[in-house]
Amino acid sequence: MFWIALVAGLYAISQLVFVTPSMGLGWDETVYVSQVSPHLPAEFFSAPRSRGITLVVAPLAAVTHSTVALRVYLSLLSALGLFLALLAWRRVRDTRVLALAGALFASLWVAEYYGPQAMPNLWIALAGLAAVGCFLDALRRPAARPPLLGLAAALAVAALMRPSDAAFLGLPLFCLALLRRRLLPLLAVCGGLLAGTAEWIAEAYARFGGIGERLHLSSLNEGGLGLHWAVGDALRSIDGPILCRPCDVSWNHKPLELAVWWLLLPLLVVGGVLVERRAGRLGAALVPALCGLSVAVPYLFLIDYSAPRFLLPAYALLLVPAASLLAWLVTTGSRRRRRALTAVAGLALAGQLTGQYLQLTQEVAYTVASRADQPYVVPRFARLGLTGNCLLTGEDAEPLGYYTGCRAVETSGNDTNITAARLLREAPHQPTALLLYPGDGVPAYARAWSRHTVVGRDGGTDYVVYLAPRG
Known part of the structure; x- marks a missing residue:
């Protein structure tokens, strides 16, 4: 052997x-x-x-x-x-x-x-x-x-x-x-x-x-x-x-x-x-x-x-x-x-x-x-209230949900598990964010949400974050 x-x-x-x-x-x-x-x-x-x-x-x-x-x-x-x-x-x-x-x-x-x-x-x-x-x-x-x-x-x-x-x-x-x-x-x-x-x-x-x-x-x-x-x-x-x-x-x-x-x-x-x-x-x-x-x-x-x-x-x-x-x-x-x-x-x-x-x-x-920027941006997400009891959807929602402790959901794509209507019903009860890359189109349901940018290690914008209003 x-x-x-x-x-x-x-x-x-x-x-x-x-x-x-x-x-x-x-x-x-x-x-x-x-x-x-x-x-x-x-x-x-x-x-x-x-x-x-x-x-x-x-x-x-x-x-x-x-x-x-x-x-x-x-x-x-x-x-x-x-x-x-x-x-x-x-x-x-x-x-x-x-x-x-x-x-x-x-x-x-x-x-x-x-x-x-x-x-x-x-x-x-x-x-x-x-x-x-x-x-x-x-x-x-x-x-x-x-x-x-x-x-x-x-x-x-x-x-x-x-x-x-x-x-x-x-x-x-x-x-x-x-x-x-x-x-x-x-x-x-x-x-x-x-x-x-x-x-x-x-x-x-x-x-x-x-x-x-x-x-x-x-x-x-x-x-x-x-x-x-x-x-x-x-x-x-x-x-x-x-x-x-x-x-x-x-x-x-x-x-x-x-x-x-x-x-x-x-x-x-x-x-x-x-x-x-x-x-x-x-x-x-x-x-x-x-x-x-x-x-x-x-x-x-x-x-x-x-x-x-x-x-x-x-x-x-x-x-x-x-x-x-x-x-x-x-x-x-x-x-x-x-x-x-x-x-x-x-x-x-x-x-x-x-x-x-x-x-x-x-x-x-x-x-x-x-993948290095994903744990790096966690403190910046925390300053937006996205930590623990929160909801993420959009780009990299799953790995970022893992690092922030948030629940990740998808409204489109192969792993769709929530509708936009249900997302809007849940959003007032917990911090909810849509994550996009710079230049991505904003879906209709999130256009009235507040817009924030999250900067990566190189000083460039990693994510554009749309926060839902709290109820």
Whole structure:
């Protein structure tokens, strides 16, 4: 276990070094963390979201409001998750190949960037990697109970994070267990998915009027699920923006290595499957390849936008056969051939690591700068009476609600949860503000409200605040 422990340890250290622990929380993060924080009101939890990541942060959020503590906690926990996910494969594949697969995944800029963030995608990736390892172990050892329990638990974690991703992840496993007539793995797959989805189903009836209505609202929130060719969107966004919606950015990949490895990955996966087939270990490469392709389907063919984090579960699985191919290239054939291929592979990996870490440092620097003003302006909001028992709507209402302790609502957009008429009815009873960026149009309901400007660290206007009159 030394090699996979080393990879997990380096993953934790790298996150702490390269992803600034004081980096402010993003909009989605504030929604998830606010659900369990005793210090502030829970923000609106829309139909597509699931409670898994909220449960992950709950132990820390219950005792501290510190962003640094949250980042460190998630860095260490994600490294432990990577270790456990690779450990699930210890009876299926050589640990050095597993360590290589884990290192390839952990060194992706998007895996480093989201390790310390309260977002579900990385956890789906780790749960999926563990689930496939346990599934293959269960096929090899029919009488063993630990791999069956691990399989059910891993799929339950994935379903808690996002039921739709877990369904696509579990579909190949369900089909393979059915074809092999393996009842216990089949029950473990179904039981894990059902256990993890139970909370989502219960909430669907409690808040949204049932499963069908929640799925309908989720589709509307995502812009209408259906057949879409999003492969180009995924390729254009592999180096950011972190949310490409609408994905109309131009092809301008810097560094170029990010695009090259993404395009080469399918070839590495096919090569890895062929190598493992020749070695009599076809399942060890084919099953993760099938599950990786399956979990990528909704993000490549069913939505019309993209984000680099969406494909993290696919990368975690596809890099297992890719690592098998790389290991085979540098350990077979004559000594001269091995040396030559090792040199080529080493140069390629060095270029890959350089490109990934350059992108990571750029993305972290941009994110830190773009979020730094949100906690900075909190005292200025307090001077306007916007602290504690207050109501915010408009631009950045969710993260600013998190930092000020105000309740955030939206009168338009994907997360609409209040009408303008209801907002006007509530405004006289508590401090209420509409937040706009300079130059934004003012909606009709707020044109008579008092106008104030909030200045950022650079002396420029960050927000234009319209305060509602008090009753």
